[in-house]
Structure formats: C-alpha cells, structure tokens
Amino acid sequence: xxxxxxxxxxxxxxxxxxxxxxxxxxxxxxxxxxxxxxxxxxxxxxxxxxxxxxxxxxxxxxxxxxxxxxxxxxxxxxxxxxxxxxxxxxxxxxxxxxxxxxxxxxxxxxxxx
Amino acid sequence: xxxxxxxxxxxxxxxxxxxxxxxxxxxxxxxxxxxxxxxxxxxxxxxxxxxxxxxxxxxxxxxxxxxxxxxxxxxxxxxxxxxxxxxxxxxxxxxxxxxxxxxxxxxxxxxx
Numbered sequence: 001x002x003x004x005x006x007x008x009x010x011x012x013x014x015x016x017x018x019x020x021x022x023x024x025x026x027x028x029x030x031x032x033x034x035x036x037x038x039x040x041x042x043x044x045x046x047x048x049x050x051x052x053x054x055x056x057x058x059x060x061x062x063x064x065x066x067x068x069x070x071x072x073x074x075x076x077x078x079x080x081x082x083x084x085x086x087x088x089x090x091x092x093x094x095x096x097x098x099x100x101x102x103x104x105x106x107x108x109x110x111x112x113x
Numbered sequence: 114x115x116x117x118x119x120x121x122x123x124x125x126x127x128x129x130x131x132x133x134x135x136x137x138x139x140x141x142x143x144x145x146x147x148x149x150x151x152x153x154x155x156x157x158x159x160x161x162x163x164x165x166x167x168x169x170x171x172x173x174x175x176x177x178x179x180x181x182x183x184x185x186x187x188x189x190x191x192x193x194x195x196x197x198x199x200x201x202x203x204x205x206x207x208x209x210x211x212x213x214x215x216x217x218x219x220x221x222x223x224x225x
Contacts, residue, residue, distance in 0.1 A: 004156075031211060033213070042202050042204075042216055044215070045212045045214070048211060048212060090157070102147075104157045104158070104159075106154075
C-alpha cells in the first residue's frame with residue numbers, strides 16, 4: 001500500500017506568478033482534500049475533490065482552484081500569488097462515506113517573494 | 114471564527130511524565146475527533162480518533178477522553194518519551210463531510 005505523495009517538495013515563486021502543486025492519493029482512496037498550513041498554525045481546509053468534482057470548499061478565493069483525475073490524483077493551482085500564500089500545502093486522501101480518516105502527504109513548502 | 118480551540122500552545126514535560134492537551138469545539142454537528150502528530154518538515158500523521166458515542170479511547174500510550182455535554186476532548190500521552198516531542202493538533206469533522214477543522218496546535222517538548 002503506497003502512501004500519499006506530493007510534488008514538488010519546495011517551491012519559490014514571485015508575487016503575481018502562478019503555481020501548480022501535485023498530489024497522488026493513497027492506494028484505494030477516492031477523495032483528496034487540500035489544506036494550507038501557515039507557519040505555527042493548524043492546517044486550514046481549502047477544498048476537497050471526490051470523483052473529479054469539487055466536494056466542498058473552505059474560505060479561500062477563486063484564484064485557488066483544483067483538479068482531480070480519474071486515477072484520483074489531484075492538482076492545486078494558485079493564480080496571482082500573494083506574499084500571504086507562503087505556507088505548507090498539504091494534501092490528504094481518504095475514502096469518502098465510510099470512514100473519515102484522512103491521511104496526509106509530506107506537503108509542499110511554497111515561498112512567495 | 115475558530116471552531117476548535119486548543120490549549121496549551123506549548124508544553125514541557127519530563128521523560129516518563131504525562132502530557133495533557135485539551136480541545137473545545139463549538140459545532141454540535143461534529144461527530145469525529147482525530148488527533149494528529151506533526152514533526153518539523155513533515156505532514157500531520159493520524160494518531161488516534163474518537164466518535165462521540167464513547168467517552169474514552171486508548172491506543173498504547175495515547176488516550177482520548179471525550180465529554181460531549183461540555184463539547185471538550187483531550188489527549189493524554191502517558192509515559193512521555195523524547196521521541197514524542199512534536200506538535201499535536203486536534204481536529205473535528207461532520208459525519209460524511211470529511212472537511213477537518215483543526216485546532217491551533219500544541220508544541221510538546223519531552224525532556225530526557
């Protein structure tokens with residue numbers, strides 16, 4: 001059984017640029033959730049994808065968007081990057097409907113300068 | 114609006130001691146309460162979780178106590194070890210929603 005993987009590990013971008021982060025879900029899981037974790041804080045829910053459709057969204061602007069693919073992997077896209085977008089971006093996979101257990105990947109550290 | 118409040122922010126305990134972290138929630142629709150452990154530079158790892166139909170759950174040295182009427186739950190780490198030094202997060206979610214609402218975290222340092 002493979003765990004959740006994310007790429008890249010680290011990323012440095014300039015304000016105004018766009019970024020794409022990637023996540024491969026754990027084997028057998030059909031749901032991917034994305035979280036933003038600012039330094040010293042708890043993760044904040046961005047959105048969740050189930051069967052390639054957005055299935056819930058947190059309090060994040062539309063410049064945060066995502067995709068889920070038929071193999072359940074997912075992308076997080078952020079447009080018009082702002083300095084406050086600097087954070088650890090976490091992907092979590094789960095099996096929707098049966099259990100609520102979410103398993104997190106190692107995260108992508110995004111720095112916006 | 115912070116729906117899950119966690120305390121203390123940091124905790125120092127001697128090796129062999131008990132670490133206690135408390136969380137309080139507001140949303141009575143929450144019915145799943147996990148705890149996550151996070152080491153620097155790593156993603157959160159699921160430690161233990163409880164549903165409100167039980168008042169206590171124990172797994173090894175980790176115990177969750179749950180008080181539904183007070184809308185509070187806590188994590189007890191027995192016989193704390195230096196390897197337990199990490200940041201611990203409580204969280205809560207609704208039945209089928211899967212969206213986790215996290216507390217602010219508690220940094221635990223276990224001194225040898």
